[in-house]
Amino acid sequence: MVWQTRHIGRPAPANINHAIRRRVAIAILFTVLGDVPAVLADRDSPQYHRGACEGAYPGWLRGLVDGYNGVADASATGGSVSLAAAPVPDSITSADERQGYKEGLQAGFAYGVAYGVQLGKSARTDETDANIMNRATEGLSVYIQSHCGALIPYIDWDRTFLNASGTATATSLTAAQLAMHNAATANQLAVGAEASAQEARDAEAKGDHPVALANRLAAQSAAQMAAGFADMARSQAAAGREEAVQAIIDAQAAAERARKAADSAGG
Numbered sequence: 001m002v003w004q005t006r007h008i009g010r011p012a013p014a015n016i017n018h019a020i021r022r023r024v025a026i027a028i029l030f031t032v033l034g035d036v037p038a039v040l041a042d043r044d045s046p047q048y049h050r051g052a053c054e055g056a057y058p059g060w061l062r063g064l065v066d067g068y069n070g071v072a073d074a075s076a077t078g079g080s081v082s083l084a085a086a087p088v089p090d091s092i093t094s095a096d097e098r099q100g101y102k103e104g105l106q107a108g109f110a111y112g113v114a115y116g117v118q119l120g121k122s123a124r125t126d127e128t129d130a131n132i133m134n135r136a137t138e139g140l141s142v143y144i145q146s147h148c149g150a151l152i153p154y155i156d157w158d159r160t161f162l163n164a165s166g167t168a169t170a171t172s173l174t175a176a177q178l179a180m181h182n183a184a185t186a187n188q189l190a191v192g193a194e195a196s197a198q199e200a201r202d203a204e205a206k207g208d209h210p211v212a213l214a215n216r217l218a219a220q221s222a223a224q225m226a227a228g229f230a231d232m233a234r235s236q237a238a239a240g241r242e243e244a245v246q247a248i249i250d251a252q253a254a255a256e257r258a259r260k261a262a263d264s265a266g267g
Helices: 013-033 045-071 081-085 097-126 130-148 170-205 210-263
Strands: none
Touching: 013 130, 045 081, 045 097, 045 130, 045 210, 081 097, 097 130, 097 170, 097 210, 170 210
């Protein structure tokens, strides 16, 4: 008697070879076209890690700016229209590196949005969550460290485009985020000026002239510094282009509030 065996669930050698050839052909096709499906990326390859390393900080910049400007909120972890349209730099040619760059962009974007939303609050209100901002910066640092190791990621600042039209670069978004930080500082100074002015008025009403004078001087100092930070925000806006417009508005509004507070302190 001849026993016949069946290899259940195991394709014949010819089918295995066909599957391998098909997978290789798909990989080659997408490599030629400049894209590779995420399922085909080798996430253990040095090229993938280099791409993720290079994409994280540009993604952070895009996310921070979009979060501040209200284009994306903290739930927009999948990216944005601007991010989706951002081209992979021409210097990145490996399929794994391209995929790593895209995923690095998305990871950095998520951390940047979380930070940028809070930065916007800090520039417009007296409420912000520093813990969220700290967690975002720490998360980005851990991500970069996990992919970069001891290497410093290479960024071609003027040719790393972060929108489809090429008007937003790593350079311009860096200028925009500096303007946003200056706007936030100006607003916090305005909040301080308003508090000092109120204390000056209260002290004056009680006849406590030394305390009133000290608070008037504090309000005036805060107003002067707020005006200085508003000026810096305006100077950075030229390089930040349209992304910095809201930051200029916020900084100027804060400086004006601080000035009015100082004027209302009496003296």
